[in-house]
Amino acid sequence: MELRPAARTVAVDVLVNGAQSRSQLAKKMGLSPATLTRIVRPLLDTGVLVESGAIRTPGRGRSSLPLDVVADDYRFIGVKLTTDSIYAVVTDLRAQILAVETVAEPSLEVPEVVGAVAGVVARLSARAGRPVDAVGVTVGGRVDNGEVVADSPYLHWRDVPFRTLLAREVPVPLYLANDVIGLTMAQQWFGYGRTHAHFALLTVGAGIGYGLVIDHQVVPTRASPVSHLPVDPYGPVCARGHRGCLTAYVTSGAMTAHVAQAHGRRLTYDQVLRLARDGDPAALRVVREAAHALGRTVAAITAFTGVERIIVSGEGVGLADVAPGGLRDGRLEHAAGDSAAIEPIIDRMNFTEWARGAAVAAIQSQFPARRRPIA
Numbered sequence: 001m002e003l004r005p006a007a008r009t010v011a012v013d014v015l016v017n018g019a020q021s022r023s024q025l026a027k028k029m030g031l032s033p034a035t036l037t038r039i040v041r042p043l044l045d046t047g048v049l050v051e052s053g054a055i056r057t058p059g060r061g062r063s064s065l066p067l068d069v070v071a072d073d074y075r076f077i078g079v080k081l082t083t084d085s086i087y088a089v090v091t092d093l094r095a096q097i098l099a100v101e102t103v104a105e106p107s108l109e110v111p112e113v114v115g116a117v118a119g120v121v122a123r124l125s126a127r128a129g130r131p132v133d134a135v136g137v138t139v140g141g142r143v144d145n146g147e148v149v150a151d152s153p154y155l156h157w158r159d160v161p162f163r164t165l166l167a168r169e170v171p172v173p174l175y176l177a178n179d180v181i182g183l184t185m186a187q188q189w190f191g192y193g194r195t196h197a198h199f200a201l202l203t204v205g206a207g208i209g210y211g212l213v214i215d216h217q218v219v220p221t222r223a224s225p226v227s228h229l230p231v232d233p234y235g236p237v238c239a240r241g242h243r244g245c246l247t248a249y250v251t252s253g254a255m256t257a258h259v260a261q262a263h264g265r266r267l268t269y270d271q272v273l274r275l276a277r278d279g280d281p282a283a284l285r286v287v288r289e290a291a292h293a294l295g296r297t298v299a300a301i302t303a304f305t306g307v308e309r310i311i312v313s314g315e316g317v318g319l320a321d322v323a324p325g326g327l328r329d330g331r332l333e334h335a336a337g338d339s340a341a342i343e344p345i346i347d348r349m350n351f352t353e354w355a356r357g358a359a360v361a362a363i364q365s366q367f368p369a370r371r372r373p374i375a
């Protein structure tokens with residue numbers, strides 16, 4: 001019984017870090033070769049792990065054969081819902097994307113979205129080339145117990161039992177998660193977080209997302225706890241009336257509203273960034289202040305969590321390219337000691353990457369599931 005968590009640890013290590021020999025794994029985990037062999041046996045019996053690269057070193061026997069997963073034996077579908085579109089991918093067990101599909105949201109009415117997602121899943125299943133093991137679906141906003149979209153300001157849903165409704169149409173195991181949690185899981189196993197036991201992910205765009213991994217575990221958070229982080233007591237006001245909170249500075253809606261007011265016309269977020277790049281004073285001020293607020297938030301996350309890696313992402317992250325100095329100043333103005341050295345990783349990640357995150361939410365829920373019954 002007590003071997004089970006250890007077996008999972010070994011299997012996940014092989015999945016995430018690639019084929020390894022028993023002796024490498026035993027050394028890494030601080031176990032004797034005999035103990036490791038005992039842990040690995042049920043994983044081999046059930047097909048979770050296989051002995052790969054069947055070249056035997058003369059005289060060294062089986063123990064030198066590297067253990068691996070057969071990633072291509074698995075198929076997962078990931079679906080990310082936004083206000084406008086449904087982004088979906090098919091992946092293998094290592095979250096390699098094999099096929100993609102994007103469709104427009106028919107509307108935000110729950111039955112129509114259920115039908116549209118079921119349709120995408122059916123079409124991608126037909127293209128998957130193998131039976132689909134599980135489907136992960138992620139949405140922005142609060143998801144309770146992997147079952148209910150409790151509050152999604154983007155879909156305008158409250159208390160929608162979305163997983164149950166969708167499960168009636170989708171005939172494989174189905175997992176529902178918050179979209180930032182899915183993206184965090186993808187970074188944890190297959191991205192920038194792979195090499196770090198602790199890291200944070202911050203996303204900016206229409207809203208603000210926050211994911212935290214401590215000791216290889218995703219820390220459960222209610223929807224985006226840093227959204228209204230106080231940044232500056234003299235700053236602009238968000239829709240909830242907070243003066244100088246993070247939302248008031250960096251969300252695309254807040255930024256475009258401020259620049260639009262200065263110009264007396266409607267603007268898109270991309271136009272705001274372009275104006276700033278071209279030196280427009282109003283746009284440049286708003287983008288610099290947003291980058292500065294983002295930098296202060298990165299510093300605050302470092303201060304409170306001690307993580308040594310912070311990934312900044314989301315469709316609004318272009319502001320960091322336009323005003324890198326603002327981000328750096330905000331990050332460093334209260335830095336002390338080593339934390340000053342921690343530079344965030346900036347990577348936009350498109351919505352296909354978010355859909356991959358939904359697939360990884362399904363992979364993390366299922367793996368290591370046995371591939372065949374014990375003989």
Ligand SMILES: [Zn+2]
Binds near residue numbers: 238241242247
């Ligand atoms: Zn606020």
